[in-house]
Amino acid sequence: MSATALAPESEERTQALRKLLNRRYTFIDRKWDIVFWVTAAFVVAAAADITKLLFAGDWDFWTDWKDRQWWPMVTPFAVIIIPSALQYIQWLAWRMPTGAVYTAISMTIASWIGRIFNWDMFGGFPLAFVWPVMILAAAIWLDWVLLKTKSFVLTSLVGAFGFALILWFTNYTVLAPYLQPIDWMGLHVTVADVQGIEYVRGQTPEYLRMIEHGSLRTFLGETQYVSLAFGATLAVAGYWVGQAIGRGLAIWPIGRFIKRF
Amino acid sequence: MSTTITPESREDTRGDSSGEFPKGRGPIDWNGGWRWMFIGSFLLAGSFIGLRIYQQKFAWYKEYGLDAASDGFRTYWFNLFLGELVVVTIVTLAWWGWLIKSGQNLAAKAEAKPISKAEEVRRIAVFWGLIGATSLTLYFMASFFPNQDGVWHQTAVRDTALTPSHIVMFFWAFPLGITMTVGTYLYGRTRLPKVYSPDKGFPWSFFLLIAASVTEMMQVAMNEWGHSLWITEEIFAAPFHWPFVTYGWLASGIFALWAESLGRLLQIEDEIEEERQAVTTSDPAIA
Numbered sequence: 001m002s003a004t005a006l007a008p009e010s011e012e013r014t015q016a017l018r019k020l021l022n023r024r025y026t027f028i029d030r031k032w033d034i035v036f037w038v039t040a041a042f043v044v045a046a047a048a049d050i051t052k053l054l055f056a057g058d059w060d061f062w063t064d065w066k067d068r069q070w071w072p073m074v075t076p077f078a079v080i081i082i083p084s085a086l087q088y089i090q091w092l093a094w095r096m097p098t099g100a101v102y103t104a105i106s107m108t109i110a111s112w113i114g115r116i117f118n119w120d121m122f123g124g125f126p127l128a129f130v131w132p133v134m135i136l137a138a139a140i141w142l143d144w145v146l147l148k149t150k151s152f153v154l155t156s157l158v159g160a161f162g163f164a165l166i167l168w169f170t171n172y173t174v175l176a177p178y179l180q181p182i183d184w185m186g187l188h189v190t191v192a193d194v195q196g197i198e199y200v201r202g203q204t205p206e207y208l209r210m211i212e213h214g215s216l217r218t219f220l221g222e223t224q225y226v227s228l229a230f231g232a233t234l235a236v237a238g239y240w241v242g243q244a245i246g247r248g249l250a251i252w253p254i255g256r257f258i259k260r261f
Numbered sequence: 262m263s264t265t266i267t268p269e270s271r272e273d274t275r276g277d278s279s280g281e282f283p284k285g286r287g288p289i290d291w292n293g294g295w296r297w298m299f300i301g302s303f304l305l306a307g308s309f310i311g312l313r314i315y316q317q318k319f320a321w322y323k324e325y326g327l328d329a330a331s332d333g334f335r336t337y338w339f340n341l342f343l344g345e346l347v348v349v350t351i352v353t354l355a356w357w358g359w360l361i362k363s364g365q366n367l368a369a370k371a372e373a374k375p376i377s378k379a380e381e382v383r384r385i386a387v388f389w390g391l392i393g394a395t396s397l398t399l400y401f402m403a404s405f406f407p408n409q410d411g412v413w414h415q416t417a418v419r420d421t422a423l424t425p426s427h428i429v430m431f432f433w434a435f436p437l438g439i440t441m442t443v444g445t446y447l448y449g450r451t452r453l454p455k456v457y458s459p460d461k462g463f464p465w466s467f468f469l470l471i472a473a474s475v476t477e478m479m480q481v482a483m484n485e486w487g488h489s490l491w492i493t494e495e496i497f498a499a500p501f502h503w504p505f506v507t508y509g510w511l512a513s514g515i516f517a518l519w520a521e522s523l524g525r526l527l528q529i530e531d532e533i534e535e536e537r538q539a540v541t542t543s544d545p546a547i548a
Contacts, residue, residue: 026533027289027382028526029275035295036519039393046403047509053407054506057497089516110400114408122317123412201415203495249469249513254520257462
């Protein structure tokens with residue numbers, strides 16, 4: 001196909017864009033954009049945070065729950081769902097690969113407000129013990145993959161898989177200091193363990209900690225990688241849960257009415 | 262080769278020029294059509310933050326929230342619970358009733374004299390303001406107070422279904438979610454007939470959003486039942502908590518509200534443009 005064959009269409013498209021850009025609106029101005037982007041952030045933060053809290057909350061609350069077996073598995077699945085939904089919505093509406101980052105920023109602010117004003121100021125837990133997972137770097141990757149591939153299928157396979165790995169890597173660098181071994185009252189424990197012992201959680205006694213149990217521990221040093229691989233696989237599934245939400249619950253209802261109950 | 266398209270430089274003449282509204286109170290002025298977004302958000306956020314400060318003082322510091330059998334609990338928490346139910350019921354019924362009654366009057370007036378485009382735009386701005394206030398309420402329902410509830414139940418013994426965190430979240434924030442979602446629908450149905458006329462049926466967008474707030478309230482019952490039978494200790498990721506998540510997902514219907522009302526806004530712009538061109542072509546002096 002030659003370039004000249006496309007020229008008329010291209011010119012037509014350019015003129016259409018120019019007309020759209022120079023269109024004189026009477027009532028549409030930037031305030032509508034501001035109101036939308038600011039107010040939507042609240043419901044996006046709400047949806048993202050409640051999904052994280054109730055699917056992976058316990059592993060997100062405490063440093064001593066951020067283990068090698070469950071944390072790398074449940075967290076990516078829980079935190080990719082709403083970014084995926086927003087990717088679909090924003091890509092469909094504006095062709096902007098920004099949905100994951102928009103969700104990440106909204107959820108990060110909401111999570112930190114929750115941790116500062118409730119976990120720290122209300123419960124008295126230090127932020128060094130209750131910091132939330134950071135998903136911004138992983139979200140940038142997810143949006144970048146969508147930008148480059150322009151495909152939700154490829155984004156789910158490549159992007160979501162990488163999302164889980166980047167999520168673990170960027171958070172492990174923060175977690176690592178808390179996993180350093182120390183000698184405490186004659187016992188060999190981690191700094192995170194000492195935090196868990198010192199800051200009493202009256203309603204979550206030791207026997208309820210669903211961490212690092214089962215035969216996976218016998219895999220020697222492989223535990224981390226087995227969990228990561230499975231977590232990345234679950235993130236692919238989580239991505240499509242988010243797509244179903246974006247497609248079925250946000251976009252499909254537009255202009256549709258129930259005629260009879 | 263790429264083509265750069267830049268907008269023409271011209272004076273911004275947007276806004277209402279009919280003189281229908283006072284200066285600065287037009288359809289798209291912050292103090293005009295957008296005013297109710299700020300007022301609504303301020304009232305809602307004020308009530309939530311006020312109650313959070315109350316929790317800090319009367320649940321922890323004064324320790325009235327720690328023993329449901331104490332006199333202090335009855336005074337400071339059970340009475341608050343009753344007061345919230347009374348206030349939220351009165352506020353809700355009064356607002357919904359006013360929306361329906363005044364909506365009927367507006368419909369009767371519109372039959373005699375159709376509303377102007379500027380007035381319809383103002384109503385869309387108010388509608389977006391209500392959606393924004395609803396979004397804010399959803400944030401307090403699904404992020405701020407669940408965090409507060411989480412830290413309470415990780416540390417304090419659950420000796421009643423009416424804990425200080427539940428009294429605020431389940432019986433103030435959650436009912437207000439229903440108040441806002443249904444109220445926003447009533448506003449759209451009575452003020453924006455070209456978008457949400459009853460003749461069209463019941464919009465799926467509102468069905469999902471209202472379902473989100475209603476199922477959230479209903480899930481409270483299952484939550485307490487689960488805690489009474491299964492495990493009293495708080496594991497946040499316990500399966501019987503998962504139905505709360507559906508609320509956050511169903512709330513995605515809110516995006517359809519923005520899209521539907523924006524569609525009408527673009528239609529209005531098209532109609533204005535058509536009228537402008539009709540005047541230009543029919544007036545020989547302009548043509």
